Amino acid sequence: xxxxxxxxxxxxxxxxxxxxxxxxxxxxxxxxxxxxxxxxxxxxxxxxxxxxxxxxxxxxxxxxxxxxxxxxxxxxxxxxxxxxxxxxxxxxxxxxxxxxxxxxxxxxxxxxxxxxxxxxxxxxxxxxxxxxxxxxxxxxxxxxxxxxxxxxxxxxxxxxxxxxxxxxxxxxxxxxxxxxxxxxxxxxxxxxxxxxxxxxxxxxxxxxxxxxxxxxxxxxxxxxxxxxxxxxxxxxxxx
Amino acid sequence: xxxxxxxxxxxxxxxxxxxxxxxxxxxxxxxxxxxxxxxxxxxxxxxxxxxxxxxxxxxxxxxxxxxxxxxxxxxxxxxxxxxxxxxxxxxxxxxxxxxxxxxxxxxxxxxxxxxxxxxxxxxxxxxxxxxxxxxxxxxxxxxxxxxxxxxxxxxxxxxxxxxxxxxxxxxxxxxxxxxxxxxxxxxxxxxxxxxxxxxxxxxxxxxxxxxxxxxxxxxxxxxxxxxxxxxxxxxxxxxxxxxxxxxxxxxxxxxxxxxxxxxxxxxxxxxxxxxxxxxxxxxxxxxxxxxxxxxxxxxxxxxxxxxxxxxxxxxxxxxxxxxxxx
Ligand code: SF4
Numbered sequence: 001x002x003x004x005x006x007x008x009x010x011x012x013x014x015x016x017x018x019x020x021x022x023x024x025x026x027x028x029x030x031x032x033x034x035x036x037x038x039x040x041x042x043x044x045x046x047x048x049x050x051x052x053x054x055x056x057x058x059x060x061x062x063x064x065x066x067x068x069x070x071x072x073x074x075x076x077x078x079x080x081x082x083x084x085x086x087x088x089x090x091x092x093x094x095x096x097x098x099x100x101x102x103x104x105x106x107x108x109x110x111x112x113x114x115x116x117x118x119x120x121x122x123x124x125x126x127x128x129x130x131x132x133x134x135x136x137x138x139x140x141x142x143x144x145x146x147x148x149x150x151x152x153x154x155x156x157x158x159x160x161x162x163x164x165x166x167x168x169x170x171x172x173x174x175x176x177x178x179x180x181x182x183x184x185x186x187x188x189x190x191x192x193x194x195x196x197x198x199x200x201x202x203x204x205x206x207x208x209x210x211x212x213x214x215x216x217x218x219x220x221x222x223x224x225x226x227x228x229x230x231x232x233x234x235x236x237x238x239x
Numbered sequence: 240x241x242x243x244x245x246x247x248x249x250x251x252x253x254x255x256x257x258x259x260x261x262x263x264x265x266x267x268x269x270x271x272x273x274x275x276x277x278x279x280x281x282x283x284x285x286x287x288x289x290x291x292x293x294x295x296x297x298x299x300x301x302x303x304x305x306x307x308x309x310x311x312x313x314x315x316x317x318x319x320x321x322x323x324x325x326x327x328x329x330x331x332x333x334x335x336x337x338x339x340x341x342x343x344x345x346x347x348x349x350x351x352x353x354x355x356x357x358x359x360x361x362x363x364x365x366x367x368x369x370x371x372x373x374x375x376x377x378x379x380x381x382x383x384x385x386x387x388x389x390x391x392x393x394x395x396x397x398x399x400x401x402x403x404x405x406x407x408x409x410x411x412x413x414x415x416x417x418x419x420x421x422x423x424x425x426x427x428x429x430x431x432x433x434x435x436x437x438x439x440x441x442x443x444x445x446x447x448x449x450x451x452x453x454x455x456x457x458x459x460x461x462x463x464x465x466x467x468x469x470x471x472x473x474x475x476x477x478x479x480x481x482x483x484x485x486x487x488x489x490x491x492x493x494x495x496x497x498x499x500x501x502x503x504x505x506x507x508x509x510x511x512x513x514x515x516x517x518x519x520x521x522x523x524x525x526x527x528x529x530x531x532x533x534x535x536x537x538x539x540x541x542x543x544x545x546x547x548x549x550x551x552x553x554x555x556x557x558x559x560x561x562x563x564x565x
Contacts, residue, residue, distance in 0.1 A: 048249075052278045112250065112517060113519055115516055115517040121464050121549075122465075122548060126442060128440055131439065132435035132438075134435075137278070139276065142250060142518055143249065143278070144250060145250050145253070193461070193462075196445065197461065
């Protein structure tokens with residue numbers, strides 16, 4: 001359930017990471033009403049998501065955008081869905097399933113612009129815990145044509161065209177930025193990751209060696225026991 | 240050549256139609272459907288709406304009722320066939336002989352296709368299904384070469400549908416029980432080789448460790464593309480002592496480059512697998528195949544699309560269609 005690899009918690013080098021730095025002074029407390037408002041709006045716009053989610057009985061998800069310092073607790077309790085916001089390095093309340101990945105990928109997933117399995121295959125997305133619950137959530141969200149513009153656009157219809165334009169401009173700017181960050185990220189991290197891989201390999205080898213020694217020990221113990229038993233028998237036979 | 244595409248939700252169905260599917264196949268949200276996964280599938284009302292949309296666009300919808308009815312509990316399967324007939328779907332995809340018989344007797348006008356789960360891959364079996372239940376089309380298992388398919392088509396009186404893209408299976412479908420040993424759930428009854436209820440992923444020292452039930456199936460080093468924890472695609476320790484893929488690697492099926500040969504062989508329809516995948520997958524694969532089929536039908540070179548990111552292990556193969564061993 002828990003991540004045994006502290007290094008993997010290293011956030012990906014994305015524009016969101018910098019956005020996260022800038023948002024650091026904003027406590028999670030202030031984001032809670034925003035998250036709750038977004039959820040309420042989604043319930044209104046896409047009821048089909050929540051009716052599909054209702055099959056989950058009392059399931060809590062931890063959703064972590066790895067390049068932000070915030071995380072989301074999404075819970076389904078007796079057919080109702082709730083959301084809360086926390087901070088990444090805090091002690092989390094109990095959860096059954098965890099999803100983590102760069103914020104931009106999580107948003108693309110929400111809008112159905114990317115396939116969840118594809119993100120998983122390419123290792124951009126991590127899931128842990130109750131896999132069936134995670135897939136239920138993915139299927140439910142994917143059943144609606146979710147649009148962030150519609151969620152955030154609010155109820156003022158005449159503002160929507162302008163909002164749409166602005167949003168698509170921000171979107172494409174962000175995509176360029178993301179590609180640039182990816183390039184820089186690779187060039188900086190390559191030597192370090194190589195080194196880490198070597199260490200990992202060494203650790204694996206040691207683990208294998210330990211396992212072999214364990215097996216050997218079990219074998220030796222068993223043969224000792226056998227020898228002792230046959231000695232006993234022999235002594236018993238003498239009487 | 241008809242392009243038959245998957246949809247697990249009405250949104251995926253819309254994506255498939257927008258991307259150029261001729262037919263979308265779906266299933267009900269119950270045990271009659273081999274892809275009966277939580278959060279997925281269609282209620283009768285959703286199917287009715289979706290069918291209307293498809294028909295408005297001049298396209299079709301098939302319904303897969305492709306599990307085997309349980310002894311003493313036939314009702315859900317009969318009901319599914321009755322509902323599909325009432326709604327007016329364009330065909331039902333069935334695997335069970337009893338259910339084929341029921342559909343033929345109760346709804347003779349409802350078009351019947353034989354599911355891949357029936358595992359009919361020789362002329363005798365297919366002609367029997369045709370004469371006994373008036374089956375109009377057979378979905379062939381992914382175990383035949385293009386040449387074998389061409390030969391088969393000469394000896395049967397029904398249309399053939401073949402898998403073009405998606406999950407890669409190395410055995411005769413409908414007959415594999417590998418996952419039953421590990422989880423108690425088989426692809427034949429539960430429609431999946433790695434049931435999510437038994438799947439577990441763990442991050443361990445930069446590796447993604449995947450498990451199915453009690454068994455570790457794979458351990459993907461950092462940066463290596465991952466796959467589902469399917470037993471036939473696991474990395475195991477054989478006599479060499481090093482973990483390796485003993486049966487098959489994590490990979491997806493993709494026969495795009497064989498389209499001209501399949502058309503030549505007389506195949507009637509191409510099937511895309513993946514009702515359990517998201518609508519982004521559906522849109523990407525269907526639009527790629529739409530372009531490829533249109534080009535192949537005009538005799539133009541097939542534009543090969545890069546499907547890398549959506550394939551398992553980010554790799555694909557034409558599998559048995561072009562097998563050269565034997
Ligand atoms: S476990 Fe492998 S061989 Fe068996 S049905 Fe699944 S994909 Fe095919």
